[in-house]
Amino acid sequence: MTTDVTKTGAAARPGLLKRIRNSDVWWSFTRSKSAMIAAVILAVLVSAAVFAPLIAPQNPYDAAQLDMWKAELPPIWEPTGEWPYLLGTDTQGRDMLSAILYGTRISIVIGLFSVVLSLLIGMTAGLCAGFFGGVVDNLLMRFGDITLSIPTILIAILVSTVVRQMLPDDLREIGAAAVLVFAIALSSWVQYARTVRAQTIVERNKEYVQAARLLKVPARRILAHHILPNTLTPVLVAATLNFGMAILTEATLSFLGIGMPPGQPSLGTLIRIGNQFLFSGSWWIVLFPVIQLCLLVVVVNILGDWLRDLLNPKLR
Amino acid sequence: MTAMTSHKTSALSVNGLVKTFDVSAPWLNRVVERKPRQYLQAVNDISFEVPLGGCLSLVGESGCGKSTVARLVTGLYRANGGEMRFAPGEDGKPLAAQMIFQDPYASLNPRWRVKNIIAEPIRELKLRNTAAEIEERVVELLKTVGLSASDGDKFPHEFSGGQRQRISIARALAGEPRFLVCDEPTSALDVSVQAQVLNLMRKLQDEFGLTYLFISHDMSVVRHMSDRIAVMYLGRIVEEGETEALFAKPRHPYTQLLLETIPNVKDPHRDRVVAGGEVPSPLKPPSGCPFHPRCAMATARCSSELPAVRTLAGGTRVACHLVTDE
DSSP: OHHHHHHHHHHHSTTHHHHHHHSHHHHHHHTOHHHHHHHHHHHHHHHHHHTHHHHOSSOTTOGGGOOGGGTTOOOTTSTTOOTTOTTOBOTTOOBHHHHHHHHHHHHHHHHHHHHHHHHHHHHHHHHHHHHHOHHHHHHHHHHHHHHHHSOHHHHHHHHHHHHHHHSOHHHHHHHHHHHHHHHHHHHHHHHHHHHHHHHHHHHHTSHHHHHHHHTTOOHHHIIIIIIHHHHHHHHHHHHHHHHHHHHHHHHHHHHTTSSSOTTSOOHHHHHHHHHTTGGGTOTHHHHHHHHHHHHHHHHHHHHHHHHHHHHOGGGO | OOHHHHTSOEEEEEEEEEEEEEOOOOHHHHHHHTOOOOEEEEEEEEEEEEETTSEEEEEOSTTSSHHHHHHHHHTSSOOSEEEEEEOBOTTSSBOOEEEEOSOTTTSSOTTSOHHHHHHHHHHHTTOOOSHHHHHHHHHHHHHHTTOOGGGGGSOGGGSOHHHHHHHHHHHHHHTOOSEEEEESTTTTSOHHHHHHHHHHHHHHHHHHTOEEEEEESOHHHHHHHOSEEEEEETTEEEEEEEHHHHHHSOOSHHHHHHHHTSOOSSOTTOOOOOOOSOOOOTTSOOSSSTTGGGOTTOOHHHHHSOOOOEEOTTSOEEOOSSOOOO
């Protein structure tokens, strides 16, 4: 095994960049303008979110840095705008740009973790249902059907409220993000489970799996080494598209007041807060978080669509 | 069992093999539509022997149960009845069977490198201990089937159908079997490539003393490969005998019909007997002889009584009321 690994590793390492640049994916990427633009915007948004503490003029979580005298300042291009509050401030003197950067960070992290968690749940359920069939299949998939028959957001509300009530008081603020991840994951795993199950049933009956069975390879290893890698493509596309959906679900929950608390606002929380000042003329408090959220979701969806078209053999 | 095979040892003897599939509708549909359970009799009381170091071919139309027999023999399906006995190998344990599959595009995992595909049986069966030994063995196997050592680093999609079938053969050989079940290994290939793969398989048979259970619907391929032929129809063997005897004098009307289908270069426009009707559904097999609805010579007895399998003088076994021992 060891010689095997070092050999391929040595052969692959010097040419990795070259291999990427020679691949179909890269070729298609350089020929899709929308995908390239989306990727650039996403890169900017993500790096701004990641490096928020370095870029942001203010730490919006630190109450000591907030200045009540600077509350409700308009953006800098308005006559009463002030440096360094580029996008203005909210009613507590919180710099909107900083709040948005930190909020994007929370939104992306929650989106990412909830997609990963629901992938784990969905793929395990789908693999077991498809491979073992029979009662296991029926139980898992009927449970999935029930989940699907309830609107996603309702399940998320249900789960997050129940879990939050189960947490002790002092953990609620800290655990808010984890609760959200859990709630979103539990409401969106079915799609992965169905995709993986369908693909597993196709692969299970293929002859290479029968060849492995002839060798009495244990079921767990057949699933992990033979079937799982061949079900990944459609699932990864679905995951990319669902990343956008997860961010939206998180924003919706936060907007409804059961997501991130105002102390550590995500984009949804910012929109909820800003919503209250829309009619008092302070439009910037709601507009900029909305633009940021839209941009993030649209860009992720464009990339997901591109990936789906690329990996769909029927469209090639 | 028969006069011809008794003086040779057989690698595999199968006796009264039965396989039934439950093809009933789901429980809810059955209850709502008041349908009974349905069973498909895929293999019905089949007996044959594969001579050690030889090749027995199973032939027949699609859906006659050939592939089911292959999967029963390798253990992918569990039989509902009958018995199978592999002869003990040199180590005293029963011979191990490996399989070569029909579709060279589905039989290799598309995400594995060829060397890992071929190494899988070696690793799973622990036939070699160190990574170096495994790699050495993989290269040896690649060369045995006519590929080069560098092909091991490629993925299956980089090969043609014939090459993939060679990889498939290499994988089967990697398990160091004495017995190979070949389920229509050439039916998905071009005619020119078919010949190469078949010749390779014959060469390997001589080299490693392999025993083949060969499954095909192509009579010319079968003639090239086999020592004995068993003709299947609707889950039963209707005729079984030495290849040349069977080609020279087919006894069962269905065998005669099958031999008619072979194109003849010398006489391409000869008058052929065209098979009337279709293969009946195995869900509702006809009464009596399963072939009687399509048989030109069928009598009243054929539609009521299942013909018993009889062994004729030349060692051919046949299941037909009309065949007389002469």
